Amino acid sequence: xxxxxxxxxxxxxxxxxxxxxxxxxxxxxxxxxxxxxxxxxxxxxxxxxxxxxxxxxxxxxxxxxxxxxxxxxxxxxxxxxxxxxxxxxxxxxxxxxxxxxxxxxxxxxxxxxxxxxxxxxxxxxxxxxxxxxxxxxxxxxxxxxxxxxxxxxxxxxxxxxxxxxxxxxxxxxxxxxxxxxxxxxxxxxxxxxxxxxxxxxxxxxxxxxxxxxxxxxxxxxxxxxxxxxxxxxxxxxxxxxxxxxxxxxxxxxxxxxxxxxxxxxxxxxxxxxxxxxxxxxxxxxxxxxxxxxxxxxxxxxxxxxxxxxxxxxxxxxxxxxxxxxxxxxxxxxxxxxxxxxxxxxxxxxxxxxxxxxxxxxxxxxxxxxxxxxxxxxxxxxxxxxxxxxxxxxxxxxxxxxxxxxxxxxxxxxxxxxxxxxxxxxxxxxx
Numbered sequence: 001x002x003x004x005x006x007x008x009x010x011x012x013x014x015x016x017x018x019x020x021x022x023x024x025x026x027x028x029x030x031x032x033x034x035x036x037x038x039x040x041x042x043x044x045x046x047x048x049x050x051x052x053x054x055x056x057x058x059x060x061x062x063x064x065x066x067x068x069x070x071x072x073x074x075x076x077x078x079x080x081x082x083x084x085x086x087x088x089x090x091x092x093x094x095x096x097x098x099x100x101x102x103x104x105x106x107x108x109x110x111x112x113x114x115x116x117x118x119x120x121x122x123x124x125x126x127x128x129x130x131x132x133x134x135x136x137x138x139x140x141x142x143x144x145x146x147x148x149x150x151x152x153x154x155x156x157x158x159x160x161x162x163x164x165x166x167x168x169x170x171x172x173x174x175x176x177x178x179x180x181x182x183x184x185x186x187x188x189x190x191x192x193x194x195x196x197x198x199x200x201x202x203x204x205x206x207x208x209x210x211x212x213x214x215x216x217x218x219x220x221x222x223x224x225x226x227x228x229x230x231x232x233x234x235x236x237x238x239x240x241x242x243x244x245x246x247x248x249x250x251x252x253x254x255x256x257x258x259x260x261x262x263x264x265x266x267x268x269x270x271x272x273x274x275x276x277x278x279x280x281x282x283x284x285x286x287x288x289x290x291x292x293x294x295x296x297x298x299x300x301x302x303x304x305x306x307x308x309x310x311x312x313x314x315x316x317x318x319x320x321x322x323x324x325x326x327x328x329x330x331x332x333x334x335x336x337x338x339x340x341x342x343x344x345x346x347x348x349x350x351x352x353x354x355x356x357x358x359x360x361x362x363x364x365x366x367x368x369x370x371x372x373x374x375x376x377x378x379x380x381x382x383x384x385x386x387x388x389x390x391x392x393x394x395x396x397x398x399x400x401x402x403x404x405x406x407x408x409x410x411x412x413x414x415x416x417x418x419x420x421x422x423x424x425x426x427x428x429x430x
Contacts, residue, residue: 022248022321024305029070034428039071042424046417047075050400055411056383058086058266059400062304063425066393067312071425072304078266079404091256091263091301092399093284095380096217101252101310103223103296104349105243106231107144108318108326108334115230116140118333118348122219126226128199134207142211143219144348145338149208150216156198157274157286160190165273182292183255185275185282190290198290199225213344220296221287236294247313247320249306255293256301257281263303268382269403284382284403298381304397307386311377311395315388335376350376367396367419370426381407385418392429396422 029036043061050056058076062069074086094101110116116125118141123129130136142148160171171191173180180189202218224235231238236254244252253259267280274286283289285298293299313319314335318326334348337355345352353375354366362369367377367387371394377387383402388395398421402412412418 022246022309024064024069024308025067026069026072029065029428032065032068032070034065034070034425036428039424039428043071043073043421044075046420046424047073050412050415050417051076053411053415054080054409055415055417056400056402056409057404059383059398060086060088060090060304061421062308062395062397064308064312064395065425065429067316069305069308078264078401084264086266087264089251089263089303089305090399091251091261091265091303092384092401093266093268093298093380093382094300094302094307094384095285095298095382097307097378097380097384097386098288098298098300099217099220099296100314100349100378100386101300101302101307102239103220103227104334105326106227106235106238107140107223107349108330109242110227110230112327112330118144125230126222128203132203135203138207141338141348144334145344145346146213146215147211147339147342147344147346148216148219149211149214150218151205151207152214152216152218153287154201154205154218155286156201156290159197159201160194160290161274167274184289184292185279188275190292195225195291198287212342213339213346217297221291223296224294243310243313243325246323246325247309249302249309251306252300252302252310254299254301255282265301266399266401267404268401269407270405278405304399307397307399308395311386311388311397314376315390315393315395317390335374347376349378351378352376362419362423363416365419368423368426370423379418383412387422392426394425394429396425398422 029039057080060074063071072088074088076086078084119139121137122140122143123136138148160168171194173189174187176189179192181192182190184190228235256265265281267278268284270278283293283299288295288298317328318324318331335350336347337345337352345355353371357365357369360369372389372391374391375389379385383400385398398418402409
């Protein structure tokens with residue numbers, strides 16, 4: 001009996017240490033009442049179909065049920081040449097998943113602290129918009145729900161490249177100097193004044209008077225500067241101290257090549273316009289690159305496990321091991337649909353299921369039609385996708401580099417691979 005009690009206490013201690021260090025707990029699907037054989041057969045089949053169809057050279061899937069990881073598998077290779085197999089601790093360029101992994105938790109905390117008001121004019125905080133008639137009355141709620149009428153995207157790369165394809169030397173140098181400190185790529189350094197130019201262009205951009213859902217990443221380009229302004233702290237340091245460390249996210253970083261991480265980095269696209277080579281370890285998104293890799297719209301890299309920790313943090317409404325980093329009230333508000341009367345499915349920063357998702361077939365639903373209406377997440381241009389369901393306690397992470405070797409590879413979307421994979425785990429519960 002003493003030996004049994006001793007063993008039991010040892011197990012309890014290991015579990016407590018795991019939670020104390022914010023390490024994920026793992027179990028087999030069958031241990032949580034899920035059909036393990038069904039999961040393996042279906043997921044293996046879908047992933048092989050994706051690789052054979054050139055939807056991506058490789059990818060990985062992580063799923064957690066009840067805060068416990070019950071599936072994490074890697075498939076394929078970093079590239080179609082089949083040299084380096086995908087590993088479970090590989091770093092991926094998260095693309096737009098950055099939006100809910102970087103600036104959004106900071107904005108939520110600032111709302112919690114009363115330093116931001118969702119329904120007051122955003123120009124109260126971002127003073128540059130005070131003089132812009134079409135922007136001065138826009139609220140942060142409208143902006144985060146993609147209801148403000150902001151243009152979807154501005155191609156700032158056009159400002160640094162001549163018509164003949166050569167780079168404008170007044171904006172980009174091949175070595176650092178006092179005025180060119182931000183690194184864009186191996187041999188590219190951006191003029192320190194270029195960010196101000198980007199802000200001026202954003203300020204002058206048109207705003208639609210037709211207030212309906214229009215996805216825009218424009219405001220996320222300026223959120224890091226706003227966060228620094230309101231907190232008096234460097235943006236990256238603020239995220240690290242207030243979120244990544246407490247949650248236990250050791251690999252959520254900007255510019256990973258500077259961070260001395262041991263993880264292999266999965267490449268993205270062979271860039272034919274700007275960098276003229278395979279992009280690996282540097283952000284794929286050109287706008288984020290021109291901000292020296294640190295932006296709110298893109299730029300974060302991370303592993304599947306760290307993304308799972310972050311999404312579990314959201315799924316538990318801001319709570320990590322008994323510590324409430326963001327109030328439950330604020331997380332619930334951000335993860336709710338904001339303008340359903342305008343046929344806008346979005347939360348505040350978060351993506352949500354289609355408004356009639358539960359009534360749709362898998363072929364046309366987004367994401368799986370089995371997710372709850374309370375679920376939320378986000379996708380990324382490079383082929384990333386994260387989703388949390390607080391009702392069914394299912395967290396789904398999919399990481400790929402579908403843009404290799406070019407962004408023209410769009411089978412990931414047309415084949416509905418991510419939706420089909422997610423659907424498997426909901427059906428396996430039954």
